[in-house]
Amino acid sequence: MKINKKKKIINKKHILSAIKIYKSPFWMYDYKKIKEKIFQLKKFDIIRFAQKSCSNIHILKIMKKYGTKIDAVSLGEIERALKAGFKGNCNDIVYTSDIIENETLKKVIKYNIPVNIGSIDMIKKIGKKSKNHKIWLRINPRFGDGHNKKTNTGGKNSKHGIWNIKKAINLIKKYNLKLIGLHMHIGSGANYFHLKKVCNSMIKQAILINKKINFISAGGGLTIPYKIHEKEINIKNYFKIWNKSKKIIEKKLKCSIKLEIEPGRFLVAESGILISQIQSIKKVKNRIFVLVNVGFNDLIRPVLYGSYHYISILPIDNRKINYSNTINVIIGGPLCESGDIFTQKENSKIYTITLPIIKRGDYIIFHDVGAYGASMSSNYNSRPLIPEILFKDNNFIQIRRKQTIKEMLSLEI
Numbered sequence: 001m002k003i004n005k006k007k008k009i010i011n012k013k014h015i016l017s018a019i020k021i022y023k024s025p026f027w028m029y030d031y032k033k034i035k036e037k038i039f040q041l042k043k044f045d046i047i048r049f050a051q052k053s054c055s056n057i058h059i060l061k062i063m064k065k066y067g068t069k070i071d072a073v074s075l076g077e078i079e080r081a082l083k084a085g086f087k088g089n090c091n092d093i094v095y096t097s098d099i100i101e102n103e104t105l106k107k108v109i110k111y112n113i114p115v116n117i118g119s120i121d122m123i124k125k126i127g128k129k130s131k132n133h134k135i136w137l138r139i140n141p142r143f144g145d146g147h148n149k150k151t152n153t154g155g156k157n158s159k160h161g162i163w164n165i166k167k168a169i170n171l172i173k174k175y176n177l178k179l180i181g182l183h184m185h186i187g188s189g190a191n192y193f194h195l196k197k198v199c200n201s202m203i204k205q206a207i208l209i210n211k212k213i214n215f216i217s218a219g220g221g222l223t224i225p226y227k228i229h230e231k232e233i234n235i236k237n238y239f240k241i242w243n244k245s246k247k248i249i250e251k252k253l254k255c256s257i258k259l260e261i262e263p264g265r266f267l268v269a270e271s272g273i274l275i276s277q278i279q280s281i282k283k284v285k286n287r288i289f290v291l292v293n294v295g296f297n298d299l300i301r302p303v304l305y306g307s308y309h310y311i312s313i314l315p316i317d318n319r320k321i322n323y324s325n326t327i328n329v330i331i332g333g334p335l336c337e338s339g340d341i342f343t344q345k346e347n348s349k350i351y352t353i354t355l356p357i358i359k360r361g362d363y364i365i366f367h368d369v370g371a372y373g374a375s376m377s378s379n380y381n382s383r384p385l386i387p388e389i390l391f392k393d394n395n396f397i398q399i400r401r402k403q404t405i406k407e408m409l410s411l412e413i
């Protein structure tokens with residue numbers, strides 16, 4: 001099980017030099033990969049990066065540099081976007097949510113940031129405070145999809161989006177809000193079987209609303225091949241189906257419309273790796289636990305969703321790895337919680353993976369962690385946030401330093 005070619009982004013030599021500087025653990029992103037992924041979506045009129053997937057300001061700056069716009073889902077994310085250079089009173093930033101708190105409301109009014117509305121209450125709240133505010137409607141298409149029930153964002157079990165469109169339209173009229181776009185995001189890791197259904201739903205809703213709009217958004221949810229045998233999604237086909245829908249809507253509403261796509265994972269997942277080091281190799285009855293220096297406070301996806309991440313190893317010394325001499329191991333972290341295991345399924349069942357003979361001190365690398373990796377980290381077990389490093393033109397740039405324990409405690413002192 002030599003590292004698979006498909007999973008190679010930054011070569012061994014570079015990773016080892018980065019370890020010399022930053023020690024493990026740290027996140028590392030490949031600039032080139034992010035750029036390459038952005039260009040794969042160039043056919044869409046607008047690419048809007050769902051920053052919640054990787055919200056580091058320096059990553060947002062890369063997005064900006066290559067013409068990507070930004071989606072913010074909190075006041076903090078609006079501030080990040082502004083810091084990265086996105087502007088308020090144009091179409092750069094859209095605030096998407098099902099609620100809007102007072103502080104956030106003040107900010108979107110001050111900076112004239114369009115709001116993608118997901119609830120009737122939100123329409124009322126914005127309407128009362130900001131006449132003529134530019135808004136989008138996030139529509140619940142009444143069905144959903146997603147790689148996991150936690151990421152399914154449509155249908156009657158989803159808290160997202162507006163169910164009662166007629167009521168929404170009446171309120172928009174009452175408050176004189178300016179409807180500029182319609183948005184549908186049915187889930188992350190959507191199954192393309194549903195695609196036509198989503199597009200048809202968008203067409204139906206647009207006709208029902210029957211107002212001239214400027215944008216429609218296909219939402220996010222584009223998958224990436226986490227497992228070696230998984231295929232990349234067919235972007236051409238995805239675009240074709242959406243573009244056809246756009247044209248139908250343009251004809252029906254007699255206006256010109258821009259087609260947006262709003263990916264998070266697709267743009268950044270494959271660019272990121274997480275470098276950890278083996279602290280202990282423990283035999284427990286007939287099982288072998290390999291414990292590393294990152295836990296689910298750093299990378300929560302396996303614990304939260306049962307997500308799979310490809311794992312490779314890097315020996316600490318220059319010894320030659322014998323890939324035919326293997327052992328089956330469970331990979332776990334340092335947290336004081338038995339669920340702190342990276343090799344587990346959605347039902348929390350632990351599984352083993354096959355690795356060559358490893359030893360304490362070797363590095364374990366988690367792949368495809370650029371999305372929902374660092375951005376979902378926490379301080380659980382009072383472990384500080386770890387650094388984020390950008391690999392660009394054969395150089396390393398520290399784009400987030402390690403949090404100190406003092407900083408962590410300072411909120412309480």
Ligand SMILES: *Cc1c(COP(=O)(O)O)cnc(C)c1O
Binds near residue numbers: 371
């Ligand atoms: C999370 C989210 C996205 C991005 O989802 P990905 O699976 O990362 O592409 C896009 N739009 C909205 C509204 C979201 O909530």
